Amino acid sequence: MATYDQKREDLSPGASTDEKVTVEQAETAVHKGTARDVAERGQIATDHYGRSLVQFDPAAEARLRLKIDLFTVPTVSLLYLFCFIDRANIGNAKLAGLERDLGLKGYDYNTVLSVFYISYILFEIPSNMACKWIGPGWFIPAISLAFGIVSVATAFVENIHQICGVRFVLGIFEAGMMPGIAYYLSRWYRKHELAFRLSLYIVMAPLAGAFGGLLASAILKLPNFGSLHEWRMIFAIEGIITCGLSVIGFFxxxxxxxxxxxxxxxxxxxxxxxxxxxxxxxxxxxxxxDTPKILRGIFSPATMVTSFIFLLNNITVQGLAFFAPTIVKTIYPKESVISQQLHTVPPYVVGGFFTVLLPFLSWRFNRRTIFFIISAPTVMAGYIMFLASTDPKVRYGATFIIASGAFSYGALCNAHVAANVVSDTAKSSAIGTDVMFGNIGGLISTWSFLPFDSPDYHIGNGLNLATSSTILIASIALLIWMKADNKRRDKINVEEKLAGLSQKQIQDLDWRHPGFRWKP
Structure with missing residues (x-):
């Protein structure tokens, strides 16, 4: 640990008396070996070079981290599981007769999927700002309850206009879920710890594909649910479960x-x-x-490039969610509807395993971009198999390979943008931007597998090969740029850059602070 006098040397020559007192108070906490003074509002916890002024007991941190894991992750994971189920169960409903009963023809199904993403994209950043303002402890259960109610309402639609209406409203409420949970967890965890914790709830997306198929199969075995039959039961029962979990979330x-x-x-x-x-x-x-910090989060170079990568990745992830049942149907056309539903489960289980494994390794190595680079060729290989073969077993095997590479990006990308800004406000806007871009990819995915391209879907598979290839190139470029810019920052005289600035001005610099370093 640095001495008191050494810490004083890190003060900028132009620092005000109040700022010096703040640093001295923080240094006193270091000297005493406690975190209480640093935890108080108005106290700083780093020097101008971003070095911590406090040392922590690893054993105490480990105990605290486990406690946080147990009290926060299970609830948000269950809520996100049914968030994704309520969004993607339309694919299961399609197999169970939704198109037939609502008279959907041609591109109507793609239109229904697209309407959801319009509201989802528009409300992404505003929702995360509302989450910060209201507080995630209330905001996340509230929007979960709302989209659970909307899912129940979907069971009663009679035509394309009504289902488009409820899907648009569903997008409004679900928009805040993924970025809201990521922002919420960033309040509790260090930067290198965050990716793995995000993976523990984002893994619910592939598991929703698996569990959603199993649950839909079980529901379809029921003769009726009140006056509801077939696909209508899927929306009603799963929506009611979501509402129940949301009420628990409030507590x-x-x-x-x-x-x-x-x-x-x-x-x-x-x-x-x-x-x-x-x-x-x-x-x-x-x-x-704070507007300057909001803009710092949105327009950080790391946020922009990572969001673009997440956009490309989501074309694959959301495409699998919506069209996996359709793809399986083309591979096993003679199987029963329930058998086709069950065939969608195994690829998601494999994808779920890698969704946790890669962020876990990211936590241990404190790296994220290298896992962007490692995962992309796996997805590329899967789509090459789709394009090169018409053999059902080869194409079914390709879905496993694609899922193992694609699903980990959700945790890695959100953790990456959160790690490369400073303030809480910048984190909320950066995560919101990342997820917004991701869902633009989701919107594109709704038009990637078109009816006339069936059964081989050369357009959809070719598009996904192109996006995964671009992810590889963008990830390598991002890693090279971050390392180069860190070297440039190493040559800057931090004291000279900060001389004469107030504490407010210094905080508003965020990632432009000369002592900040990118975390690749």
Missing amino acids: TLTDRPATAFWLTQEEKDLAIARVKSERVGATEVLDKL
Whole structure:
């Protein structure tokens, strides 16, 4: 640990008296070996070079981390599981007669899917701003309850106009779910810990494909659910389950460490201080909504490139979610509907395994872009198999390979944008931007597998080969740029750059702070 005098040398020559007092107070906390003073509002936890002013007991951190894992991850994971099921169950409903009963023809099904993404994209960033303003402990269960109700309403639609209407409303409420949970978890975890924790709820997307197929198969075995039959039962029953989980969420989710009833005061101080110790120039973990910081989060180079990568990846992920049942039907056309539903399950199980494995390795190695680069060729190989062969077994095998490479990007991309901004506000806007771009990819995916291209879907498979190839190129370029810019920043005199700036001006710099370094 650096001495008090050494820390004082990190003050900029132009620092104000108040700023010097703030640093001295933080240094006193270091000297005492506690995190309490640093955890308080108005105190800084790093020097101008981003080096932590506090050292933490690894054993105490491990105990705290496990406690946070147990109290936050299970609830958000279950809510996200049914969020994805309520979105993607339309693919299962299609196999069960939705198109026939609603009179959908030609491109009507693609239109229904697209309507969802229009509202989903438009409300992505506003939803995450609302999540920060209201507080995720209330916001996440509230929107979950809302889209559960909308899912139930889908069971009663009679034509294309009505189903387009409910899908548009579903998009409004689901828009805040993925970025909201990612932002929520960023309040609790260090940067290198975040990707793995994100994977523990994002894995629910591929598991929703697996569990959704099993659940749909079980529901379809029922003779009726009240007055509802066939595909209508899928929407109603799954929507009711979502509503029930949402009510539980109101009681189990805690906004932030400072209000967690299940943490002692010492644990609260440690939870706040360890997150704060990674934020150069920050005097508080939860800052107020601030336009400069919002823009810093959106327009960070790391956010822009990573969001573009997530856009390309989501063309594959969402395409599999919506069209896996259709693809399986072309591979096994003589099987029963229930058998076709069950054939969609195994690829998702494999995808779920890699969704957790790669972010876990990311946590251990504290790297993300290298896993972008490793995963892309796997997806490319799968689509090459689709394009090169018409053998059903080869094409079914390709779905396993694609799922193993594609699904991990959700956790990795959100963790990457969160790790490469500083303030809480910038994190919320960066994550919102990443997910917004991802869902533009989802919108594109709704038009990637077209009826006239059946059964081989050369257009859809060719498009996904192109996107995965572009991901590989963009990921390599991002890694090279981040390392080069870090070297450039190493040559900057931080004290000279910060001389004369107020603490507010320093905090508003965010990733433009000369002491900030990109985390590849």
